Amino acid sequence: MKTEMKVLLYIKRSVQDKDGFSPLMGRISVRGKVNSIAQFACKFKIDVRLWNATAQRCTGKSKAATMANREIERVLLLLQKRFNELSDIRDVVKAEEVRNVFQGLAETQDTIMKLYAEHNSDYALRVGVNRAASTFYQYRNTCRILGEFLKERYHVSDMPVKQLDENFIEAFDMYMRTTRRFMPRTILGHINRLKSVMMLAVFRGIVPFSPFKGYAPQKPVFKQMYLTEDELDRFANTTYDTPNRNFTRDMFLFSCWTGICYCDMRSLTAANLVRADDGSLWIHTERQKTGTPECIRLMEIPLNIIEKYKDMDSDGKLLPMLTKESMNRHLKKMSVMCGINRPISFHQARHTFGSIICLSQGIPIETVSKIMGHRHITTTQRYAKVTQDKIDKDMDGLNDIIGGKFTLSGIDTAPSPILKDYSQRKVNPSMKQREYITKMMEG
Numbered sequence: 001m002k003t004e005m006k007v008l009l010y011i012k013r014s015v016q017d018k019d020g021f022s023p024l025m026g027r028i029s030v031r032g033k034v035n036s037i038a039q040f041a042c043k044f045k046i047d048v049r050l051w052n053a054t055a056q057r058c059t060g061k062s063k064a065a066t067m068a069n070r071e072i073e074r075v076l077l078l079l080q081k082r083f084n085e086l087s088d089i090r091d092v093v094k095a096e097e098v099r100n101v102f103q104g105l106a107e108t109q110d111t112i113m114k115l116y117a118e119h120n121s122d123y124a125l126r127v128g129v130n131r132a133a134s135t136f137y138q139y140r141n142t143c144r145i146l147g148e149f150l151k152e153r154y155h156v157s158d159m160p161v162k163q164l165d166e167n168f169i170e171a172f173d174m175y176m177r178t179t180r181r182f183m184p185r186t187i188l189g190h191i192n193r194l195k196s197v198m199m200l201a202v203f204r205g206i207v208p209f210s211p212f213k214g215y216a217p218q219k220p221v222f223k224q225m226y227l228t229e230d231e232l233d234r235f236a237n238t239t240y241d242t243p244n245r246n247f248t249r250d251m252f253l254f255s256c257w258t259g260i261c262y263c264d265m266r267s268l269t270a271a272n273l274v275r276a277d278d279g280s281l282w283i284h285t286e287r288q289k290t291g292t293p294e295c296i297r298l299m300e301i302p303l304n305i306i307e308k309y310k311d312m313d314s315d316g317k318l319l320p321m322l323t324k325e326s327m328n329r330h331l332k333k334m335s336v337m338c339g340i341n342r343p344i345s346f347h348q349a350r351h352t353f354g355s356i357i358c359l360s361q362g363i364p365i366e367t368v369s370k371i372m373g374h375r376h377i378t379t380t381q382r383y384a385k386v387t388q389d390k391i392d393k394d395m396d397g398l399n400d401i402i403g404g405k406f407t408l409s410g411i412d413t414a415p416s417p418i419l420k421d422y423s424q425r426k427v428n429p430s431m432k433q434r435e436y437i438t439k440m441m442e443g
Helices: 063-089 095-103 112-126 133-154 166-179 184-203 229-236 243-258 262-267 300-308 324-337 348-361 365-371 377-383 388-402 431-442
Strands: 004-011 021-031 036-047 273-275 281-286 293-297
Touching: 004 063, 021 063, 021 095, 036 063, 036 095, 063 095, 112 133, 112 184, 133 166, 133 184, 166 184, 229 243, 229 348, 243 262, 243 300, 243 324, 243 348, 293 365, 348 365, 365 377
Parallel strands: none
Antiparallel strands: 004 021, 021 036, 273 281, 281 293
């Protein structure tokens, strides 16, 4: 016997507010091998005066009627979709199951928030081993925003993983773009983290492929993350108004001349200093973010900074560090004080090392990638957006190298007249010529 589902909508007149609106309710009836009925709430209210019980719609062309009918259609389509999904995997489908799946309450199914929670639990165990704590906090933040989106958009606390499709992704993107007013870079981060969680669903066989396969997010506009040579010079040679800001300048410059990020600088000890056979001093460490080794030769400026703050940290660290938040607050004010017309953050020091200190000075990108502890050279290529000054310098160098090596004879003679070239012209015989050729061949 074929299983069928019908939905009856009605308003709960006993619960009516002062504006004449009542909650819209529904009754799911499933008939087949087993007949069942289940009631549910649509999670929105209807103007009683507009409701047509026979048509199960709001009458009129007003904005309120149009929006209500649109939401009703969405509910009915979603119910039918969930019923079809259950029918594909089960011989007997009950109305209660359809309701629970629709409301995101199905315990027997793999749900989005449940899967995300499992991912975060596994990720937490890897923090400090091969994952960074900051990234874990970002995953938790995305999970919180995703939960708020489910409540606002679908009026549920959870949904089956199979319901996360292209429409869901577009709705989540729009929610972050309009309701939350996130910047494109922030949106891309949340989307990428949700994409990573969905790959876990693919690996477990919950879904056959990732729903993000055809999704193309809006790319954030590239912002210059490094200081120019002029900006770096002004920043380094400005005396600031407080000791903490002068200290922040020194730590920022240390990162500019070594490429070591904030979290790795905090972990440096004297044990990370290695003396080479030629007498040069190196820093050997591992990145907390990726676990890859970093090997940086210390030049004059970072050597002077280490000597300046030697034995000042009570915990025995190589450098006494302020909190990252405190240093970033100082950097924003310091950028104004030294005439840089954009805010500065501590992470820009690492970008400055990769772009200005290394790549702009002709250091090969493969060497820079090894120095900075990148696992893939594609990461280093983000730093390769060199300035126009570097392009001009390279082209001047190329001109000096090849200038005079090649000559062109006859360039001083008068130009020759340009004649039409008939050597490659295709000849198409006329009808008479074709007839003549045919007769000649026949006879």
